[in-house]
Amino acid sequence: MTSAAVPEHPWLLPGSLTAAPGRIRRTARDWVVDILFLLLSLGWVAAATLDAASPDPSFAAPLPERWMVPLDGAAGLLCCVLLWWRRRWPVALTLATLPLSAVSVAAAVPLLVLYFTVVVHRRTAVALAVTAAGLVTNFVFGLARPDLTMSYWAATAWGVVISLCVLAWGMFVRARRQLIVSLRERAERAETEQRLRVAQARQVERTRIAREMHDVLAHRISLLSLHAGALEFRPDAPPEEVARAAGVIRSSAHSALEDLREVIGVLRAEVPAEAAPDRPQPTLADLPTLLGESRSAGVRVEASDRVTGADRVPAAVGRSAYRIVQEGLTNARKHAAGARVAVELSGGPGEGLRVEVRNRWPVGGAGTDIPGTGTGLVGVAERVSLAGGHLEYGRDDAGDFRLAAWLPWPA
Known part of the structure; x- marks a missing residue:
């Protein structure tokens, strides 16, 4: 998800948008969901149109004129086609087709899909505003397409219940997606912080080793310099004293080399510093x-x-x-x-x-x-x-x- 698309699509899962704003890159899951919604909407349009055209409609509110049945079916098909772009312009498509919800039964399911997309991918304020507009058209629908099996208020109440159920479902899906994104970001942040802590611990340990080695090497090398200086200024010293000084020089040089080899090996290691055993400390x-x-x-x-x-x-x-x-x-x-x-x-x-x-x-x-x-x-x-x-x-x-x-x- 690009930074330009984040404000417009705050609740989309990663990978559902391309780098260019407004262009959709559907994942495999998106393809499956879109095709299922399209088939469901087409099935509803076909069933509602056939029922309205039958002599005794069973579930579709009757049209005042029989010639309006093809128009109602055409409106439903148009809404089905618009579903293909619902991820790009959910609010614009929902508002453009909102007047159809006042008169069309065939367009009911694709309109609910558009409305569900708005609730999932837009802020709560936008979703509530679209819900309020849909409730207004719901009251108009009860007058334009009266139901023969129940009263006006009962039919209108059912429309309100369906709208609120879609709203609750969409908000649940949005909250779940937001939680997943939050957990993913938290996990990535924790992993990054862990890497930083490991790097800092390694740096602290290396600094400690360097400080220890400064103390040790400075002490040993100063002994070396002192004995070497004595031999330089006293070339006529007794052999026993020369041998003793040479032994101290050899021992100190050997110890200094061992310490230096150890600290270089630790500083070159890529494993965490705490994994290496500490040398005995004085x-x-x-x-x-x-x-x-x-x-x-x-x-x-x-x-x-x-x-x-x-x-x-x-x-x-x-x-x-x-x-x-x-x-x-x-x-x-x-x-x-x-x-x-x-x-x-x-x-x-x-x-x-x-x-x-x-x-x-x-x-x-x-x-x-x-x-x-x-x-x-x-x-x-x-x-x-x-x-x-x-x-x-x-x-x-x-x-x-x-x-x-x-x-x-x-x-």
Whole structure:
């Protein structure tokens, strides 16, 4: 159905109109219905005409003159022919043939079909207006074609009942078609929304993976850079120290490649992100391993753990604390090489978890040439915000760079 045809045919089923306004494209169902209506109307015209021409009409109201019988039959045939265009101009054809309903019996059935088409395919106000006009001609019909078997008012009442029955049937059909179209649109909209939700979930999951990989890769690559820099500036180091640094470089590079291969595989996958199993995420219990890796790389790390009930910390809170410390150590290696780093954790259930990473502000050329995008702290701030906590970072009054966060820890 085209947009140009929608206002004119609001209740037609999809596919009953062509792209050009006013042109009909009948479906197989439309062909069957139209042919049945045409045969029914032709049968009525033949029966009514033959009965009116018989010496003793049984169901057709008698005509005042016998020569009017062929005219009545011709009027019925004309209405049958007009049924072929009832889907295109239902209101115009109904109004044009409405005067025949005041005098013709043979045209009664095709006129009812036209009237039914108006009720189904037009607004209620239009259908009621056509119904009112038809009721007026019904009163005239009782005078022009009086019935010999019943009184005027009884015959007129039957005409009113038939008109109201056709009106109720047509409105039921229209409401049913409207319901079907509404359900179909709702199903299509739900399917579209489901696809959007899947796409959004996939994008959110990929963003989460990218944030996690930024934290992990930045940490490992900074270790690589630190050990490689030590080997570059100390070519005369003892073989044991060179071997240890080379082992750390090899291990860190292997882990970085594994992480990178995993995230690329997930991001390339077409299946929903939730279908892929999550890799084990670090928690607060993995913090000593993280500190040990930094110490093995030559970073002077002092840790203070005053957390009460650390074994009961929620996994999400512990993971956020781990990422905060990881980002703080990575930034210290990148921007304040050789500086002492202090890591402090405190808090407990009900009072929250406080995490603080502090190092001296880099002076002059301190720091390494490890490239960075500056998005690490932005990602940490987002993570803390989503967890319901708050984050502070920057230079304090003592001249140190301070990264501090508070995370909620329910009692």
